[in-house]
Amino acid sequence: MGLVEKPISLESKGYGNLGQESPKDLAKAHGNEGLEWAWMLEEMKRIEVAQKNKMGQGSPKDEWAKEAQNNDDIPPKKGKDELESLGACHRAIQGIHAVDYVVTNTAANTTGGSRFNNEIGSKYSKQTLTNATNFTWKIFQQKTTADRKKVAKVSLFIEDIDGVAYAVNNEIHVSARYIASYSGDVKREITGVLFHEMTHIWQWNGNGQSPPGGLIEGIADFVRLKSGYVPSHWVQPGKGDRWDHGYDVTARFLDYLNGLRNGFVADLNKKLRTGYSANYFVELLGKTVDQLWSDYKAKYGN
Numbered sequence: 610m611g612l613v614e615k616p617i618s619l620e621s622k623g624y625g626n627l628g629q630e631s632p633k634d635l636a637k638a639h640g641n642e643g644l645e646w647a648w649m650l651e652e653m654k655r656i657e658v659a660q661k662n663k664m665g666q667g668s669p670k671d672e673w674a675k676e677a678q679n680n681d682d683i684p685p686k687k688g689k690d691e692l693e694s695l696g697a698c699h700r701a702i703q704g705i706h707a708v709d710y711v712v713t714n715t716a717a718n719t720t721g722g723s724r725f726n727n728e729i730g731s732k733y734s735k736q737t738l739t740n741a742t743n744f745t746w747k748i749f750q751q752k753t754t755a756d757r758k759k760v761a762k763v764s765l766f767i768e769d770i771d772g773v774a775y776a777v778n779n780e781i782h783v784s785a786r787y788i789a790s791y792s793g794d795v796k797r798e799i800t801g802v803l804f805h806e807m808t809h810i811w812q813w814n815g816n817g818q819s820p821p822g823g824l825i826e827g828i829a830d831f832v833r834l835k836s837g838y839v840p841s842h843w844v845q846p847g848k849g850d851r852w853d854h855g856y857d858v859t860a861r862f863l864d865y866l867n868g869l870r871n872g873f874v875a876d877l878n879k880k881l882r883t884g885y886s887a888n889y890f891v892e893l894l895g896k897t898v899d900q901l902w903s904d905y906k907a908k909y910g911n
């Protein structure tokens with residue numbers, strides 16, 4: 610946990626451009642933290658050398674030892690298997706791209722804010738945000754950072770506001786009043802809400818070509834549907850008057866379309882990265898969205 614989070618905390622302290630500073634400079638400038646970071650950079654270099662030589666002169670371990678001998682500024686780490694250490698550093702370097710999550714309850718002195726602390730909590734929320742991100746990437750089939758929106762930090766606020774929740778500027782705002790008034794398993798409900806809002810953080814929105822708002826909300830509830838955190842008040846499949854009604858109605862429809870073409874929602878979201886056209890439905894499924902809606906309604910006898 611510490612290793613993965615460290616690069617972000619280093620950056621936030623103004624230790625940016627880590628790749629361009631020499632390990633020695635880092636160590637000099639930043640004391641113990643810089644030294645730890647310097648260690649990672651050094652060991653990453655050793656991984657590269659080791660990998661280059663894997664089929665050649667020596668094993669990665671030999672190379673590491675040789676490199677360490679040549680570098681008398683920073684002594685080799687002791688008491689740990691070197692390769693295990695290299696693996697940890699590799700994971701730490703990957704951690705540079707990890708998303709940071711911050712939870713703030715500004716309504717702690719209200720009934721809902723207090724209920725949040727007692728029945729949900731910051732720790733659970735942070736874990737849920739992490740899970741929701743990973744789950745959304747999976748549903749969207751975004752395997753690499755190039756496929757995803759570039760977001761370094763997501764902040765969750767519990768606030769004394771009306772409504773349920775909204776997402777804006779990589780922030781999720783949840784209403785403490787809603788938490789106060791919810792009857793039932795509020796932890797489960799807010800988990801579902803966070804899956805919906807986190808989808809808004811990661812989904813593509815048509816690049817200025819204004820897809821129907823109901824489609825955007827439907828995709829967010831589709832991810833919530835797939836997560837399993839579905840509230841009992843949602844409509845059943847086949848219900849609703851319009852395909853772009855949004856929320857549960859559109860989520861159920863998208864689930865039907867996803868059944869016609871595995872990965873349909875992921876493919877649609879990919880297309881929404883560069884624009885929006887109703888013709889996307891034809892391109893992906895061979896029928897207009899109105900025809901697909903008719904088929905869907907007919908299937909459920911509505």
Ligand SMILES: [Zn+2]
Pocket residue numbers: 805806809826829
């Ligand atoms: Zn929404």
